[in-house]
Amino acid sequence: MKQNNKAQAGTLRRVLAYIRPYGWLVAFSLLLAALTVALTLYFPILVGDAVDHVVAPGQVDFPAIAKLAVRMAAVVGLTALAQWLLSICNNRIAYGTVQRLRDTAFAHIEHLPLRYLDAHSHGELVSRVIADADQFSEGLLMGFTQLFTGVITILGTLGFMFSLNWRIALVVVLVTPVSLFVAAFIAKRTYAMFKLQSETRGEQTALIEEMAGNQKVVQAFGQEKNLLGRFDEINDRLSKASLRAIFFSSITNPSTRFVNGLVYAAVGVTGAFSAIAGGITVGGLSCFLSYANQYTKPFNEISGVVTELQNALACAARVFELIDAPAEEPDAPNAETLSDVSGDVALENVSFSYDPARPLIENLSVAAKRGMRVAIVGPTGCGKTTLINLLMRFYDVDGGTIRVDGRDVRTLTRRSLRTSFGMVLQETWIKAGTIRENIALGRPDAAEDEIIEAAKASHAHGFIKRLPEGYDTVVTEDGGLLSQGQKQLLCIARVMLCLPPMLILDEATSSIDTRTELKIQEAFARMMQGRTSFIVAHRLSTIREADVILVMKDGHIIEQGNHETLLRQGGFYAELYRSQFDLA
Numbered sequence: 001m002k003q004n005n006k007a008q009a010g011t012l013r014r015v016l017a018y019i020r021p022y023g024w025l026v027a028f029s030l031l032l033a034a035l036t037v038a039l040t041l042y043f044p045i046l047v048g049d050a051v052d053h054v055v056a057p058g059q060v061d062f063p064a065i066a067k068l069a070v071r072m073a074a075v076v077g078l079t080a081l082a083q084w085l086l087s088i089c090n091n092r093i094a095y096g097t098v099q100r101l102r103d104t105a106f107a108h109i110e111h112l113p114l115r116y117l118d119a120h121s122h123g124e125l126v127s128r129v130i131a132d133a134d135q136f137s138e139g140l141l142m143g144f145t146q147l148f149t150g151v152i153t154i155l156g157t158l159g160f161m162f163s164l165n166w167r168i169a170l171v172v173v174l175v176t177p178v179s180l181f182v183a184a185f186i187a188k189r190t191y192a193m194f195k196l197q198s199e200t201r202g203e204q205t206a207l208i209e210e211m212a213g214n215q216k217v218v219q220a221f222g223q224e225k226n227l228l229g230r231f232d233e234i235n236d237r238l239s240k241a242s243l244r245a246i247f248f249s250s251i252t253n254p255s256t257r258f259v260n261g262l263v264y265a266a267v268g269v270t271g272a273f274s275a276i277a278g279g280i281t282v283g284g285l286s287c288f289l290s291y292a293n294q295y296t297k298p299f300n301e302i303s304g305v306v307t308e309l310q311n312a313l314a315c316a317a318r319v320f321e322l323i324d325a326p327a328e329e330p331d332a333p334n335a336e337t338l339s340d341v342s343g344d345v346a347l348e349n350v351s352f353s354y355d356p357a358r359p360l361i362e363n364l365s366v367a368a369k370r371g372m373r374v375a376i377v378g379p380t381g382c383g384k385t386t387l388i389n390l391l392m393r394f395y396d397v398d399g400g401t402i403r404v405d406g407r408d409v410r411t412l413t414r415r416s417l418r419t420s421f422g423m424v425l426q427e428t429w430i431k432a433g434t435i436r437e438n439i440a441l442g443r444p445d446a447a448e449d450e451i452i453e454a455a456k457a458s459h460a461h462g463f464i465k466r467l468p469e470g471y472d473t474v475v476t477e478d479g480g481l482l483s484q485g486q487k488q489l490l491c492i493a494r495v496m497l498c499l500p501p502m503l504i505l506d507e508a509t510s511s512i513d514t515r516t517e518l519k520i521q522e523a524f525a526r527m528m529q530g531r532t533s534f535i536v537a538h539r540l541s542t543i544r545e546a547d548v549i550l551v552m553k554d555g556h557i558i559e560q561g562n563h564e565t566l567l568r569q570g571g572f573y574a575e576l577y578r579s580q581f582d583l584a
Contacts, residue, residue: 014316018101019093022093029093030148032082032089033086039082040079040294043076044287044294046071047287048290050068087145105319111328114394115354122209123206127205127206128322139312139313150305153298158172164280164287164288167274171270175259190310193241194245196245197245200237204235207230211227267289268289271288335412336412338412341420342405343370343405343531345367347365350363350364350400351363352390352397352399354386363400364387364400366557369532373535373547373548377576384506385506387534391409392418421504422495422499424492429491430476430491432477434471435467439460455471457493457523458489458496458520460489460490460493489516500531502531504536505536507537543563546563548561559573
């Protein structure tokens with residue numbers, strides 16, 4: 001319980017820090033809330049005066065009542081205007097705050113290390129930035145809308161009641177702590193429940209995102225029932241967590257209403273005896289009962305606000321957990337910008353593992369001179385793609401050094417290093433936008449003829465022209481109706497447009513038909529001239545012309561040489577080659 005309270009207090013302090021830039025709006029909102037409450041509390045006085053002007057049948061002071069009616073209309077109009085302005089202020093504060101929170105979270109995601117993104121479900125991250133931020137904004141808006149006016153109403157009505165009759169007001173004050181105790185008792189126990197609800201909702205969002213994005217695979221392997229079972233299990237937990245949180249929080253309102261009913265009854269009975277004794281007029285008693293009702297009403301609203309704030313703080317805590325995740329280690333203060341790249345790449349005694357308990361790459365040394373084509377082959381899981389991740393500094397080495405043009409990559413800015421590589425992966429990535437925008441991703445300022453030339457070089461121009469709008473055809477983030485091969489051709493065109501000094505081709509033609517692949521291999525051969533290239537391939541026919549072939553197994557280079565040399569050695573590479581081509 002203490003740990004939850006401490007975490008909640010820390011979250012609240014951080015929320016207030018995000019609200020601080022809107023301090024002037026908060027002050028103006030408080031002023032409007034005070035004005036609204038003052039006008040609302042003034043209205044019962046006018047009503048009480050009007051009642052006192054009705055002495056008996058036939059003895060009604062209509063001129064006085066008419067003047068009071070004009071005042072009442074003015075008060076109602078001003079109250080409506082103040083409430084409208086108050087709503088605008090509170091919306092600006094709440095949605096402005098959550099906008100800044102989302103901006104911070106999204107910007108931080110871009111600086112998170114790949115290690116973190118690989119270890120966390122993408123759907124769960126989406127849930128934190130979208131669903132949890134939405135819940136936070138709703139709770140914050142309710143807090144500003146009802147908490148300010150509620151507190152000021154309580155203080156204002158107490159002041160007016162003491163000015164009218166301090167004895168009756170004292171009865172109200174003595175009963176009030178019961179309502180506060182009930183609300184506080186329940187609120188303390190709902191934070192953990194709402195946090196569990198948010199976490200389970202994130203888990204559900206992750207499963208939905210995973211299932212929707214891979215529906216073909218799900219149906220191909222007949223996993224519909226299994227996934228429905230997983231969804232039902234998570235949904236059942238979410239239902240139970242939500243019911244518990246809502247049940248306990250919903251107890252607050254009826255409990256405070258019961259106490260408020262006692263307050264109203266106590267005021268009515270005490271006021272009636274006081275009126276009989278001449279201590280207060282009938283109009284004054286009417287006014288007092290109106291105040292008693294207005295005094296108790298905010299307790300019901302505040303109890304609901306406290307519940308929503310518990311939910312909002314729980315959701316905010318999850319967003320802050322994302323923001324607090326350690327960012328990628330920044331570039332060194334004196335990091336150099338890689339320019340005029342010749343393409344000499346050297347790995348010296350490199351060691352790396354995703355899990356310290358399971359070593360992957362150990363004491364790996366490779367040297368690639370400018371213009372060399374280095375092919376990397378080996379069984380699945382031997383470290384081929386990991387080597388590419390290290391070259392691009394998606395991960396940093398645990399030991400040893402990677403050098404480009406003789407400079408340790410850790411002394412270079414990541415941006416300059418990565419823009420010096422052109423990369424085509426087996427897993428294609430297409431962004432929502434036009435075909436043209438996808439090809440020009442690395443060079444947004446590229447001219448139209450340059451984009452078309454890159455598409456022709458990658459043999460993508462033909463299918464693009466057959467699309468409804470050609471290069472202006474809009475595709476979704478998963479490529480829409482484009483085939484896997486067509487998406488890969490677009491990725492190849494993207495690299496051909498940039499023509500960086502170094503290339504990484506990781507199964508770059510794995511989804512392309514054999515005839516097109518032969519043509520693209522010719523285009524690649526032209527593109528690789530004078531450029532250092534790293535080629536990861538399972539189809540060994542695509543790397544016969546490589547200058548050097550690195551054969552990896554269990555994170556080590558076990559063989560090294562060109563195609564003919566490795567075949568003559570009759571080792572692991574020769575065995576792989578014969579198995580692919582069924583050679584004796």
